Amino acid sequence: MNQNKRGLIPPKFKQVINRELCRRCKRCILSCGFEALKFENGVIGIAGECVACHRCVTMCPEGAITIQKQPLDYRDNEYWTVEIREELYRQSESGGVILASMGNDKPFKSYFDHLVLDACQVTNPSIDPLREPMELRTYLGRKPEKVTVEKDKKGKFQLKGKMPANLLLETPIIFGGMSYGSVSLNTHKALAMAAKNCGILMNTGEGGLHKDLYPYTDNIIVQCASGRFGVNEEYLKRAAMIEIKIGQGAKPGIGGHLPGEKVTAPISETRMIPIGTDALSPAPHHDIYSIEDLRQLIFSLKEATEYKKPVCVKISAVHNVAAIASGVARAGADVICIDGFRGGTGATPKMVRDHVGIPIELAIAAVDDRLREENIRHQVSLIASGGIRTSADMIKAIGLGADAVAICTAALVALGCHLCQQCHTGNCSWGIATQRPEMERRLDPEWGGQQLTRLIQAWSYELKEVLGLLGVNAVESFRGSRERLRGIGLSELELDILGVKHAGR
Amino acid sequence: MVNHNYQHESSGCGLVGIISTTGKKMSGEQVLRAVAILHERGNGLGGGFAAYGIYPKYRDFFAFHLLMDSAESKSAVEAYLQERFLVEHGEEIPTRNPSERYPNYSGGRNLEEILPEIMPSLLWRYFCKPKRPENSTDGLTDEDYVVQAVMHINENIHGAFVISSGRNMGVFKGVGYPEDLGHFFKLEEYEAYIWTGHARFPTNSQGWWGGAHPFTLLDWAVIHNGEISSYGINKRYLEMYGYKCTLMTDTEVVTYMLDLLIRKHGLPTEVALRAVAAPFWKDVDRMPADERKLHEALRMVYGSALLNGPFAIIFTHSRGMVGMNDRIKLRPLVAACKGDMVYMSSEECGIREICPNPERVWNPRAGHPVIARLEDGVK
Numbered sequence: 001m002n003q004n005k006r007g008l009i010p011p012k013f014k015q016v017i018n019r020e021l022c023r024r025c026k027r028c029i030l031s032c033g034f035e036a037l038k039f040e041n042g043v044i045g046i047a048g049e050c051v052a053c054h055r056c057v058t059m060c061p062e063g064a065i066t067i068q069k070q071p072l073d074y075r076d077n078e079y080w081t082v083e084i085r086e087e088l089y090r091q092s093e094s095g096g097v098i099l100a101s102m103g104n105d106k107p108f109k110s111y112f113d114h115l116v117l118d119a120c121q122v123t124n125p126s127i128d129p130l131r132e133p134m135e136l137r138t139y140l141g142r143k144p145e146k147v148t149v150e151k152d153k154k155g156k157f158q159l160k161g162k163m164p165a166n167l168l169l170e171t172p173i174i175f176g177g178m179s180y181g182s183v184s185l186n187t188h189k190a191l192a193m194a195a196k197n198c199g200i201l202m203n204t205g206e207g208g209l210h211k212d213l214y215p216y217t218d219n220i221i222v223q224c225a226s227g228r229f230g231v232n233e234e235y236l237k238r239a240a241m242i243e244i245k246i247g248q249g250a251k252p253g254i255g256g257h258l259p260g261e262k263v264t265a266p267i268s269e270t271r272m273i274p275i276g277t278d279a280l281s282p283a284p285h286h287d288i289y290s291i292e293d294l295r296q297l298i299f300s301l302k303e304a305t306e307y308k309k310p311v312c313v314k315i316s317a318v319h320n321v322a323a324i325a326s327g328v329a330r331a332g333a334d335v336i337c338i339d340g341f342r343g344g345t346g347a348t349p350k351m352v353r354d355h356v357g358i359p360i361e362l363a364i365a366a367v368d369d370r371l372r373e374e375n376i377r378h379q380v381s382l383i384a385s386g387g388i389r390t391s392a393d394m395i396k397a398i399g400l401g402a403d404a405v406a407i408c409t410a411a412l413v414a415l416g417c418h419l420c421q422q423c424h425t426g427n428c429s430w431g432i433a434t435q436r437p438e439m440e441r442r443l444d445p446e447w448g449g450q451q452l453t454r455l456i457q458a459w460s461y462e463l464k465e466v467l468g469l470l471g472v473n474a475v476e477s478f479r480g481s482r483e484r485l486r487g488i489g490l491s492e493l494e495l496d497i498l499g500v501k502h503a504g505r
Numbered sequence: 506m507v508n509h510n511y512q513h514e515s516s517g518c519g520l521v522g523i524i525s526t527t528g529k530k531m532s533g534e535q536v537l538r539a540v541a542i543l544h545e546r547g548n549g550l551g552g553g554f555a556a557y558g559i560y561p562k563y564r565d566f567f568a569f570h571l572l573m574d575s576a577e578s579k580s581a582v583e584a585y586l587q588e589r590f591l592v593e594h595g596e597e598i599p600t601r602n603p604s605e606r607y608p609n610y611s612g613g614r615n616l617e618e619i620l621p622e623i624m625p626s627l628l629w630r631y632f633c634k635p636k637r638p639e640n641s642t643d644g645l646t647d648e649d650y651v652v653q654a655v656m657h658i659n660e661n662i663h664g665a666f667v668i669s670s671g672r673n674m675g676v677f678k679g680v681g682y683p684e685d686l687g688h689f690f691k692l693e694e695y696e697a698y699i700w701t702g703h704a705r706f707p708t709n710s711q712g713w714w715g716g717a718h719p720f721t722l723l724d725w726a727v728i729h730n731g732e733i734s735s736y737g738i739n740k741r742y743l744e745m746y747g748y749k750c751t752l753m754t755d756t757e758v759v760t761y762m763l764d765l766l767i768r769k770h771g772l773p774t775e776v777a778l779r780a781v782a783a784p785f786w787k788d789v790d791r792m793p794a795d796e797r798k799l800h801e802a803l804r805m806v807y808g809s810a811l812l813n814g815p816f817a818i819i820f821t822h823s824r825g826m827v828g829m830n831d832r833i834k835l836r837p838l839v840a841a842c843k844g845d846m847v848y849m850s851s852e853e854c855g856i857r858e859i860c861p862n863p864e865r866v867w868n869p870r871a872g873h874p875v876i877a878r879l880e881d882g883v884k
Contacts, residue, residue, distance in 0.1 A: 148771070375745045
């Protein structure tokens with residue numbers, strides 16, 4: 001019936017071009033990754049193609065473009081929302097799962113927004129971070145329960161025995177796993193440069209490690225996911241830490257999917273798969289069907305790297321996350337990354353993204369509690385990820401018990417991402433989530449590295465400010481110190497799970 | 506379930522500590538004079554003393570000092586002690602006439618009326634030995650066994666608190682100015698080789714006898730001026746090891762932390778202090794390799810044990826006394842020595858009052874402990 005490309009779905013956005021200001025340079029047309037603009041006696045938008053990524057707006061030298069929602073009123077229906085109706089159109093046309101990207105964007109309660117911090121007044125002085133040292137240094141890895149010392153010949157106390165492998169972070173933030181393939185090589189380079197500048201780590205995601213990133217070995221976490229893309233001896237050697245990815249917040253319980261169109265020659269080489277084939281990682285690891293299998297993989301990786309590198313296990317935050325995390329710790333993991341349901345992705349079934357998993361705030365609190373109850377908290381470091389938007393979110397996650405946070409979407413925003421949620425199309429106009437060479441080269445890795453470095457620096461300053469106003473000068477004196485958090489507008493049960501009191505108490 | 510509903514209180518305070526490193530005994534008269542001069546640092550809502558060497562007759566017994574507010578709590582405590590300990594002797598702690606308790610009272614309310622709130626009616630001490638089978642397989646030392654009993658009484662027996670539990674030592678404390686309390690407890694009649702005294706200025710409570718210093722466990726006693734801003738995490742860390750922070754003040758955390766690190770984890774005192782008042786990374790980075798490695802390990806393992814926030818602490822045990830400040834010295838601490846005597850106080854006047862001409866007086870550096878030990882061979 002309806003012959004146009006968009007089927008029954010009406011256009012979402014329209015480009016409004018000010019013809020008096022436009023000097024017809026066509027830069028906007030070139031910059032659009034979605035071919036949503038064309039030139040016919042002037043620049044005009046193509047109905048239904050614009051995704052509001054704002055690349056054209058940013059690139060227009062005259063400021064002649066603005067993007068607006070295409071006004072279209074439906075008959076009101078609180079139950080059959082517009083989004084639901086449009087999804088039904090799409091599915092009845094495609095017959096498949098609806099793909100989406102980034103993280104869950106539904107209006108679930110954000111617990112971060114219901115937590116507030118304490119501050120010192122009179123009885124305990126606050127500390128000025130501009131005048132006093134303020135320590136953010138964080139070690140990721142297993143710690144022994146206690147330190148043992150012995151006296152040397154001169155009568156000085158020395159550490160007895162060796163500490164397990166730990167990684168030093170200068171600030172408790174890392175860049176989370178985003179695979180080469182889902183994002184461009186220049187994005188990876190920018191992340192690696194920033195990780196090096198900031199003394200932190202970047203996670204390669206599951207797509208292997210491009211050779212250009214070999215110089216950044218000390219700042220790289222390599223991921224070993226169910227597809228085992230790009231996993232070989234060299235890969236393990238070129239990392240400071242190895243992460244076994246069991247799950248991801250945006251798609252708990254299912255594997256990754258990189259469409260064949262994105263598998264270009266360099267991707268093919270890095271992932272060790274043929275050009276143009278879909279890179280499908282299975283839902284479970286085909287050698288992990290129970291916790292003891294995970295233990296074997298953890299120790300295989302440790303053997304392969306001579307116990308010199310911590311092994312991290314990434315799980316998505318699901319209902320029973322506390323018990324799972326406890327099992328993972330007992331299976332030998334040195335670090336556990338927990339990815340909440342707001343966590344992003346380059347491609348996932350929308351239904352899974354929006355309806356599976358639990359918030360990171362509740363998960364990290366429950367896991368930290370459980371590991372303490374079992375007296376094994378020291379055996380693992382906890383990384384909270386999945387929806388950390390600001391330094392405030394990071395700080396609250398640390399207060400709830402995380403050793404560090406991993407950020408992905410926030411980092412991409414620093415590189416220009418406008419959250420148009422089209423990563424799965426591979427058309428990213430910003431050169432981030434694309435493998436199209438003409439798009440990819442738009443992202444200058446040097447500039448991107450600087451952007452990210454400044455972002456981490458800004459968050460670190462803000463963390464120092466908060467530690468100072470809390471009257472402590474080391475991040476570990478705040479980590480898990482739930483006494484310094486209060487809830488607002490939370491039920492007793494929610495407060496109990498978070499382990500915080502309500503404001504006013 | 507985890508109980509997250511804890512509250513804690515903080516306070517400003519005056520401290521005095523005196524030790525004879527040769528084990529020479531002195532009466533409580535000196536410490537009383539010193540703490541009286543620090544009157545301004547207290548507000549009449551808490552004072553206390555620790556004394557070492559006061560029970561030579563019962564030197565092998567754990568001396569439980571108990572504050573109890575009713576006959577019921579007393580009989581519950583005695584039943585519990587009888588069941589788990591050989592109780593050699595039990596007696597009321599001698600005091601002066603209760604009306605002499607608070608000559609300097611300045612709380613504004615009728616003293617008679619509020620007395621039950623601020624001082625329990627029953628002050629008793631029991632000299633006990635653990636009653637356990639010879640070949641006990643629970644893996645506990647006698648000390649662990651005593652700690653368990655203290656935790657049990659403080660947590661489970663309503664209205665009863667163990668305020669000290671070490672051998673040949675005892676704590677005397679309550680609500681009031683310390684000089685009044687010392688008079689009330691007849692401290693001049695005790696002979697000790699270590700004395701500490703504390704004047705309290707609680708900020709957010711009307712004062713509670715359980716909250717007065719010193720805080721103790723076994724022969725550890727801690728007096729403290731300050732607030733532990735890291736209380737929240739210190740408490741959760743200690744809970745992993747079975748410590749129950751029932752007294753709701755940060756000083757309790759300091760006591761248990763030292764017990765954990767020194768007694769349970771076996772760290773030498775000076776090393777344990779490097780964990781709880783860790784040097785800054787900028788200084789650690791400049792240390793020789795071996796020393797750096799030790800400090801890195803301490804910080805990695807004991808990050809949650811770091812005591813952060815403004816404090817000056819004097820802690821004592823049967824073999825010595827240690828004074829220590831927080832990492833940036835946000836509260837005062839002065840040390841002095843003369844002959845075999847070592848003095849520490851929050852104010853120099855606290856020392857000069859009883860030792861007008863010390864050989865040396867100094868302000869200890871931030872985070873650097875002053876350690877005074879009994880000389881080897883002194884019993």
